Structures are given as C-alpha cells and as structure tokens.
Amino acid sequence: MSLRHALLALLTVEPMTGYDLSKAFQASVSHVWHAPDSQIYPELRRMEADGLLVGAEVPWGPRGKKREYHVTTAGLDAFRAWMNEPLSYTRERDPAHLKAAYLEWAEPDAARAALHAHIANFDEQRVEWLAKVREIDTGTSTMLEKRLTHAPASEHASIRAYKRYTYEGLIARAEHEIQWAERGLALIDELNKTDVPLG
Amino acid sequence: MSLRHALLALLTVEPMTGYDLSKAFQASVSHVWHAPDSQIYPELRRMEADGLLVGAEVPWGPRGKKREYHVTTAGLDAFRAWMNEPLSYTRERDPAHLKAAYLEWAEPDAARAALHAHIANFDEQRVEWLAKVREIDTGTSTMLEKRLTHAPASEHASIRAYKRYTYEGLIARAEHEIQWAERGLALIDELNKTDVPLG
DNA sequence: GCTAACTATCTATGGGGATAGTTAGCTGAC
DNA sequence: GTCAGCTAACTATCCCCATAGATAGTTAGC
Numbered sequence: 001m002s003l004r005h006a007l008l009a010l011l012t013v014e015p016m017t018g019y020d021l022s023k024a025f026q027a028s029v030s031h032v033w034h035a036p037d038s039q040i041y042p043e044l045r046r047m048e049a050d051g052l053l054v055g056a057e058v059p060w061g062p063r064g065k066k067r068e069y070h071v072t073t074a075g076l077d078a079f080r081a082w083m084n085e086p087l088s089y090t091r092e093r094d095p096a097h098l099k100a101a102y103l104e105w106a107e108p109d110a111a112r113a114a115l116h117a118h119i120a121n122f123d124e125q126r127v128e129w130l131a132k133v134r135e136i137d138t139g140t141s142t143m144l145e146k147r148l149t150h151a152p153a154s155e156h157a158s159i160r161a162y163k164r165y166t167y168e169g170l171i172a173r174a175e176h177e178i179q180w181a182e183r184g185l186a187l188i189d190e191l192n193k194t195d196v197p198l199g
Numbered sequence: 200m201s202l203r204h205a206l207l208a209l210l211t212v213e214p215m216t217g218y219d220l221s222k223a224f225q226a227s228v229s230h231v232w233h234a235p236d237s238q239i240y241p242e243l244r245r246m247e248a249d250g251l252l253v254g255a256e257v258p259w260g261p262r263g264k265k266r267e268y269h270v271t272t273a274g275l276d277a278f279r280a281w282m283n284e285p286l287s288y289t290r291e292r293d294p295a296h297l298k299a300a301y302l303e304w305a306e307p308d309a310a311r312a313a314l315h316a317h318i319a320n321f322d323e324q325r326v327e328w329l330a331k332v333r334e335i336d337t338g339t340s341t342m343l344e345k346r347l348t349h350a351p352a353s354e355h356a357s358i359r360a361y362k363r364y365t366y367e368g369l370i371a372r373a374e375h376e377i378q379w380a381e382r383g384l385a386l387i388d389e390l391n392k393t394d395v396p397l398g
Numbered sequence: 399g400c401t402a403a404c405t406a407t408c409t410a411t412g413g414g415g416a417t418a419g420t421t422a423g424c425t426g427a428c
Numbered sequence: 429g430t431c432a433g434c435t436a437a438c439t440a441t442c443c444c445c446a447t448a449g450a451t452a453g454t455t456a457g458c
Contacts, residue, residue, distance in 0.1 A: 002294050003414080009301050019436050032297050034290045039415065041437060064423045066436060083301060084309040087294050089320040090446090091233045095201050095286050098231050101365040102208050102282060104350075104357045110283040121288040151303075158303045158390045165386055166300040169379040176375050180368040187364055191357045202444080218406050238445065240407060263453045265406060289416090 003043055004052075006033040008071060008079040011053065013147045015070045018044055028143065031125050031170070044069055052078055100184065108192045115188070118181040126174040132167045136160060202242055205232040207251065207270065207278040212346045214255075214269045217243055227342065230324050230369070243268055251277055299383065307391045314387070317380040325373040331366045335359060 010016065010024055021044075022037040035043075047053045052075035055067045071079070096118055103111050135141035144163060148156050209215065209223055220243075221236040234242075243266075246252045251274035259265045270278070295317055302310050334340035343362060347355050 002292070002297075005294075006297055009297065012301075012304075017436070018438095022436095029297075030290050032293050032300070034292070035414095036416070037437075038417085038439075042439095060436075061424050064436075080304055083298065083305040086312055086316050087298060089295075089316070091229050093201070093233070094231050095204075096288075097365050097369060098201070098205055098208065098228075099282065099286060100368070101231070101362055102211075103361040103364075104354055105211075105279055106282040113285055117285050117288070155303055161386060161390060162302040163300055165302075165383060166296050169299070169382075170296060172379065173372070173375060176372060180371065183368075184364060187360060191360060216406070217408095221406095235446065236407075237409080237447085241409095259406075260454050263406075 003033070003035055003039060004047060005079065005082045006035070007040070007043065007047065008052065008075055008082075010143075011069060011071045012076065012079060013143050015056075015068045017058075017066045017068050019066070024143075031128070047075070051075075103184075103188075108188055111188050112185060115181040115184045118184075119178050122174040122177040122181075126171055126178070129167045129171045129174065133164060133171070136164050136167070202232070202234055202238060203246060203251075204278065204281045205234075206239070206242065206246065207274055207281075209342075210252065210268060210270045211275070211278060212342050214267045216257075216265045216267050218265070223342075230327070246274070250274075302383075302387075307387055310387050311384060314380040314383045317383075318377050321373040321376040321380075325370055325377070328366045328370045328373065332363060332370070335363050335366070 006025075007021060010021055010029075016024070018037060018041045021040050022035075025034045025040075044053065044055070048055050048069070052072060053069045054072055055069050057065050058068045060066045096114075099106075099114060103114075106114065132141070136144060139145060141163075144160070147159060151159060205224075205228075206220060209220055209228075215223070217236060217240045220239050221234075224233045224239075243252065243254070247254050247268070251271060252268045253271055254266045254268050257265050257267045295313075298305075298313060302313075305313065331340070335343060338344060340362075343359070346358060350358060
C-alpha cells in the first residue's frame with residue numbers, strides 16, 4: 001500500500017493531475033517508484049474518498065477540463081505518520097542474482113549477454129541519477145525548487161541534503177552492480193579460457 | 200513468471216516435495232527468491248500439467264505420503280532456455296530510498312530508526328550470505344555438493360565459482376547499503392546539531 | 399499415552415500491478 | 429484545415445503474490 005505514499009510525496013510538492021503524476025513516475029523518479037495510470041487514477045479517487053486529497057476541476061482549453069488533486073491536512077498527517085513509522089522490509093526477489101547462481105547452465109555468450117544487460121540497465125540508472133544530482137546542485141530541479149518555495153528557509157539545507165544523499169546512494173548502488181557484472185565477465189573469460197599449456 | 204524458474208533451479212539439484220521447496224525458499228535462498236506454500240503447490244501442479252515435472256508419490260511413515268517432483272527433459276530444456284534468454288529488467292520499487300528522499304518530513308529519531316532498520320536488514324542478509332560463502336569453501340553446502348555429484352568433474356570449478364561470485368555480489372551490495380545508511384545517520388546528526396557558536 | 403513441534407498439502411480471498419485498449423480534447427506544423 | 433502527437437482520464441482483464449486458515453499425518457520427548 002505504498003503507492004499511496006509515493007503519490008502523497010509528490011503531491012506535497014504541488015497539486016497535480018493524474019496525468020502529471022503518471023509522467024512524474026515514468027520520467028523523474030522511475031526506479032524509486034513507478035505506476036501505470038490504470039493504478040494511479042483509481043487510487044487518487046480512493047484517496048479523495050478517504051479524505052487525504054481534494055480534487056478540483058480545472059478548465060483546460062475551451063471545452064476540456066482536468067482534475068487537480070490537492071493534499072488535505074489529513075493527507076499531510078497520513079504522510080507524516082508514514083514517514084515516522086518503520087517500513088517493513090519484505091523479502092525481495094532478485095532474478096538477476098538467481099540466474100547468476102546457476103550461470104553454468106547458460107552458454108558462455110548468453111551469460112556474457114546477461115551481464116552486459118545488467119551493466120546497461122544500471123548504467124542507465126546511473127546516468128539518470130547523476131543528472132538528478134546535477135539538477136539539485138545547479139538549482140534546476142523544478143520539483144525541488146517548488147518544494148523549497150513553501151518550506152521555511154531554516155529547512156532548505158536539510159531538504160537539499162536528503163535529496164542529494166538519496167541520489168548519491170542510488171548512484172553508488174548502480175556502480176556496485178556495474179562492477180559486479182564486470183567481475184562476472186572476467187570470470188566467464190577465465191573459466192572458458194582454452195588452456196594450451198604446452199603450445 | 201519467474202517462480203517457475205526458481206523452482207526449476209532448485210529441482211535440477213535433486214527431486215523435492217513442495218514442502219522441501221518451501222523450506223529451501225524460506226531458509227537457504229531467501230532474498231534471492233521466496234514464496235509461500237500457497238503459491239508453490241499450485242505452481243508445481245501446473246508445471247506437471249505442462250510436462251516440466253513429474254510427481255511421484257512417496258510413502259511417508261506408515262500411512263502418510265508425499266509427492267516428490269522430478270524435472271523432466273522438457274523441464275531441463277525450459278530451464279536452459281530461460282538461462283540463455285535475456286531477462287527483462289522491470290523497473291523496481293524502492294520504498295527505503297523513496298522515504299530517504301523525503302526524510303525532512305520525519306522526526307529525527309524516526310529517521311534514525313529507519314536507517315538503523317535498514318542496517319539491521321542488510322546486516323542480517325550479510326551474515327546469511329557470508330555463511331553461504333563459507334559453506335561453499337568448506338564443502339558443507341548440501342545443495343552445492345549434491346549438484347556437483349551429478350555434474351561432470353570438468354564443470355565443478357565453474358559451478359563453485361558462479362555460486363561464490365553470486366554470493367560475493369550480494370555481500371558487497373549489503374555492505375553498500377549499510378554504509379549508505381551509516382552516512383545517513385551521520386547526516387542526520389550533522390543537520391540536527393544545535394549550534395551554540397558563542398558558548 | 400499424551401502433547402508439542404514438525405512435515406505435508408490444500409483452499410479462499412483480496413490487493414497490487416502489468417498490459418492493453420477506449421474515449422476525448424488540445425496544440426501546432428505542414 | 430487537417431493530421432500527428434500530446435494531454436487527460438478511464439475500463440477491463442489477468443497474473444502474481446500475501447495472508448490466513450483448514451486438515452492430517454509424523455516424530456520425539458516427558
């Protein structure tokens with residue numbers, strides 16, 4: 001039930017439509033949270049029914065309209081409560097490492113391809129997060145700057161620091177995964193070396 | 200649909216009952232894969248229907264019986280095919296980092312507790328994987344040794360090496376997460392320092 | 399001989415999420 | 429002036445998985 005809290009997190013920054021939230025998940029914070037719009041719209045209505053949000057019809061063009069959701073004080077309370085309560089670490093599933101543990105079953109080239117895909121995946125993440133950190137440092141992160149405008153100046157340093165800290169952790173993790181995969185590639189080469197000891 | 204492949208992976212080592220598989224997930228490879236028995240039993244029956252496994256009734260005590268599943272050649276083919284095909288990296292969800300990005304909303308003590316929980320979680324994993332590596336090195340891993348008995352001697356080194364490589368990667372990841380959380384604890388202290396500059 | 403703990407299997411229910419498809423209005427380029 | 433591409437919102441279906449509980453036989457200790 002954490003989609004709800006991810007939505008609250010984004011909506012504490014500024015009111016948004018379901019479409020905005022869908023885009024925000026797809027682009028800006030994918031790999032931390034994501035959701036298809038088919039999940040977002042019903043959840044927003046449920047959250048409104050629960051009093052965490054209020055939706056406001058906003059005109060859009062001559063005839064169109066859209067629904068912008070604002071966080072209520074009950075919503076803020078719920079978000080703060082979630083932030084203050086410990087989160088349960090559910091056992092995760094890790095197909096990449098499951099596969100790695102049985103890599104002897106794969107053709108060497110397929111094994112290499114798997115590790116290259118691992119590298120490509122985390123390199124993409126790394127680039128994404130590096131851009132985020134640069135945005136934080138240069139003040140070009142629209143979300144962060146909006147967040148700062150309605151937070152007391154005394155908290156600005158903390159807000160900036162926690163965001164940077166989060167993204168740095170994700171960068172380090174991505175780099176770790178890349179290094180692991182590279183060690184794997186070296187291991188595959190090592191194990192598939194055709195030994196010609198007495199040329 | 201990777202539960203199927205996780206089950207195949209374990210069953211390539213030796214025939215097992217649903218109960219055995221449930222225990223294997225709970226204990227030996229949790230954090231790489233896990234599943235409740237309510238998922239395992241139906242999936243085993245589906246896999247048998249698909250011809251990947253055959254189940255054999257085995258007496259258990261005077262009146263009891265259990266069903267032991269053996270991998271068929273079709274099952275081996277399916278597993279090998281999965282090992283040789285690239286796996287799709289689905290965007291993950293990461294509640295811990297989502298929370299970290301909004302840590303200014305939490306009470307300092309709650310923020311500390313969250314990071315301590317993070318450390319505890321990954322330290323547990325670290326200990327678990329370190330034990331695995333030790334088992335591999337000392338030849339006391341029952342699963343691995345069984346796997347080796349029906350694999351050609353020429354492959355023993357590879358099998359051992361891939362297992363070790365996998366667990367080492369998981370250990371390094373756990374250590375990374377611990378270090379990240381520790382940096383976070385230092386950051387919280389830093390940000391909540393009550394400045395008394397002029398005594 | 400009883401009881402606790404373990405082995406073994408199965409069912410029910412509901413939530414979360416992936417995928418796909420539908421409808422409708424808006425905007426700008428050609 | 430129309431067509432492509434974007435914004436906006438919603439619906440349907442299916443699968444995976446979590447939680448909980450039901451049932452029954454086995455083993456070992458007291």
